[in-house]
Amino acid sequence: MNMKILIINGPNLNMLGTREPSIYGEKSFDAYFESLKNQYTDIDFTYLQSNSEGEIIDFIQQYGIESSGIIINAGAYTHTSLAIADALRAVNNNSIEVHLSNVFKREEVRQHSFLSSVVLGTIGGFGLDSYRLAVEALIKILK
Numbered sequence: 001m002n003m004k005i006l007i008i009n010g011p012n013l014n015m016l017g018t019r020e021p022s023i024y025g026e027k028s029f030d031a032y033f034e035s036l037k038n039q040y041t042d043i044d045f046t047y048l049q050s051n052s053e054g055e056i057i058d059f060i061q062q063y064g065i066e067s068s069g070i071i072i073n074a075g076a077y078t079h080t081s082l083a084i085a086d087a088l089r090a091v092n093n094n095s096i097e098v099h100l101s102n103v104f105k106r107e108e109v110r111q112h113s114f115l116s117s118v119v120l121g122t123i124g125g126f127g128l129d130s131y132r133l134a135v136e137a138l139i140k141i142l143k
Helices: 031-037 053-063 073-081 082-091 129-142
Strands: 003-009 043-049 067-075 095-099 122-123
Touching: 003 053, 003 129, 031 043, 031 129, 053 067, 067 082, 067 129, 082 122, 095 129, 122 129
Parallel strands: 003 043, 003 067, 067 095, 095 122
Antiparallel strands: none
């Protein structure tokens, strides 16, 4: 099976490695993404990081239907964006929500997700390894 997985990162995730390393770690997502692609050479990954809600929605609409699955860390949009949730619902895809931190140990505003009701599941609290766990989950689901 030739799997195509979209990975979408929302606002401020381009700052991984320098942004609050005590919460998010010291490794950039770009460096992690290269190691992920090397680990799963049989998966075609397409990646977007955007600070723009509209760009994230456009990407989901453009590529979501043809992908095998979507791994999304919408950043702060997780807690505010009905529009991203609607886009995920519209493509009716195997989507997994990812968080680097355990959002339930953080501020109350971060404990609600508009995305959770439209995704297969949520993985969080394992730093960048949350993405690998999401890939493994999609592999199991799609077999």
